Amino acid sequence: MQRYHRKRHRLMWLLLGPLALILLIYAAVNRPQWPTMQASPGEAPTQEAP
């Protein structure tokens, strides 16, 4: 006889859903800060200074 596998599916999604969501949120929160462009001396700044 074959074991009932729907309960495995349900359990998997109870684990996988939160895990995937945590991964996504962690990656979004920990994005690297890209260096911003600095104005050359004497030039008007084109971007807001960091």
Place this chain on the structure above:
Amino acid sequence: MSASYKAVGWNAFKKRHDVVLILSVLLFLAIFIGIGLLRQPKLTLEILLMRAFAIAAITLLHVILAIGPLARIDRRWLPLLYNRRHLGVTMFVLALAHSVLAIITYHTGSDLHPILSVFVSDAGARMTAVPFQALGFLALVILFIMAATSHDFWLTNLTAPVWKTLHMSVYVAYVLLVGHVAFGVLQSETAALNTTLMGAGILGLTGLHLFAAWSQRNIDNDIETTADDSEYAVVCRVADLEENVPLGASLHGERLALLLYEGNKVSCVSGVCQHQNGPLAEGQFKYGCLTCPWHGYQYKPHDGTSPEPFTEKIPTFDVKIDDQDRVLVRKHPNPAGTPVEPALI
């Protein structure tokens, strides 16, 4: 069914399904690249293609993972389930195209082997400490194994439980791909819409699977066995049975399909199709056979065998009806294909 193997058992529905699938994918790629060229003319065609293949693949993966619960919630989705393997192979081809382009673009031209380079380099633009390209490559390996073993030849030789367990590794591939996207493209493409769409995909899939499980909890939960007869368990009442409509139940973790047919006969067989573990109790009673809703495999209710020339067979259960009009099923199944005299009401 099992009489012979063909590369693909084409029929009119499968052909229509695949034509719509291929046209949809091509249309998506054309629209994505067209808009990309207009909005970001500095991007090369390789980069646009790479992104188009990736988005098509991840979108298709979400569709594939949603079909199962959708079909459980509403039978009108069953035709898509019937052809889900074609969607899976198409998704793998799209992911492979994305990977080949990425490897050619970022990992050739150095002394390192391109595959090794995927694991040890980040193509000169370190976005994150997480090796997102390795996550994507591992997911691709899983998708390859699934695509390569998707044919019924492998299903028969590995047996349905092993095959089904192997193909549940798609969930591992899904989490790896979420990591690949989250620590890859979403590190540089910081628009909130991108992360929101990915999050909506994860929440949508999780919600669908859990809702489908909740909506069918009556079938999934084990029957409470009564102590008045140790050999048999009360599964339902005669009044619960509708003629020619299978009734599902679960007994000690085994799925059952009960059927009232030919006016007064009640039989019980395993509720698990031998082909892909499909839910027989959710199928129809056609031409004197229980018919699996997934791929149309059929079994006779009194002996669990498929009609000639097919050779599949499933376990049967002894059934009796007591003087209180309760349907009792023997707790232990008979070997697959064992004829059982139907109980009469």
